[in-house]
Each structure stands twice: as C-alpha cells, then as structure tokens.
Amino acid sequence: MGNQTEAAAAPTVAVGVCLLKGEKVLLGRRCCSLGYFTFSLPGGHLELGESFEECAARELKEETGLDIDKKRMEFLTATTNKLLLEGGKPCQYASVCMRAVMEHGDGEPQNVEPELCDGWDWYEWDNLPKPLFRPLHNAVRAGFNPFHA
Numbered sequence: 001m002g003n004q005t006e007a008a009a010a011p012t013v014a015v016g017v018c019l020l021k022g023e024k025v026l027l028g029r030r031c032c033s034l035g036y037f038t039f040s041l042p043g044g045h046l047e048l049g050e051s052f053e054e055c056a057a058r059e060l061k062e063e064t065g066l067d068i069d070k071k072r073m074e075f076l077t078a079t080t081n082k083l084l085l086e087g088g089k090p091c092q093y094a095s096v097c098m099r100a101v102m103e104h105g106d107g108e109p110q111n112v113e114p115e116l117c118d119g120w121d122w123y124e125w126d127n128l129p130k131p132l133f134r135p136l137h138n139a140v141r142a143g144f145n146p147f148h149a
Helices: 004-008 052-064 134-141
Strands: 012-021 024-030 043-045 074-084 091-101 117-124
Touching: 012 052, 012 134, 043 052, 052 091, 074 134, 091 134
Parallel strands: 012 091
Antiparallel strands: 012 024, 012 043, 024 117, 074 091
16 A cells, blocks of 8 residues: 555546536636636546546536536546646646536526635637636647537
8 A cells, every 4th residue: 555645646537517508618717726717617536436427416516506417417528638737746637528518497506615716607618718727728729619529
C-alpha cells in the first residue's frame, strides 16, 4: 500500500455534464483554486465503483440541486487526458463528458455549493462566456459540440 502522497498523485477521472435546455448549456463560474473564475460545466470526480451516468447524476444534484435520473445521462466523449500544473500541486485528469436534456418539471439550477461556484446560468453554445475552464476551452477549440455529438 502506498502512502497518501502517492495516492494523491494518481490520475483522476473527471465527469462533466452538458445539461442542455433548448439551444443553451448550463455553465457556472468556478471559485476553487483549479481554474479559478473560469466558466465550467457541472461535474466532478468519479468515485470508486461508480458508472459515468451515476457520477454525472450525483454531481449535478450536489452542485445544482437538479435531480436528473442517471438513465437520462448519455455518454458523449472522453475529451481530455491532461497533466495540469496550475492551482498548486500537479495533477492528471482524464475527462469524460456526459449529456442530459432538461425536461418540463425538472426545475431550475440552484447554487448549492457557493464556496465552489459563483452561480449557474444558461449560455448559447455559439456565444459561450470567457474565460472557459481549460478542459472545456480545449474541447471547444477541437470542435466539440454537445448539440451535434
């Protein structure tokens, strides 16, 4: 068994959720050290034994209060496998992107974790706010589009 320093250096799987409402996608401005004050999709780290769909539903609920069933989560793509050197110690993230579409009766996103996010809003994909969180920025530059995936 390794020590906690070794465990912390292991790659992490991040799951982002493209939550779509009409022609818009949900983004929030990050308040944490990694990607501070950039716009990002809701999402977080995959937990041991969790499917991508379960992680996406859990993170969406934790961050926005929206209870979207995991059966409505659709795998889009694995967008990145990057070593990040900003925000403190180096870390490696493999990012997976999921998609869900808002339905009548789902409610509106709430800012459940104000210490981590400055708030949620809907943005047109062709007119995204800046700056974007680096993994999202890189995916957009590479042609990623959750409406056409």
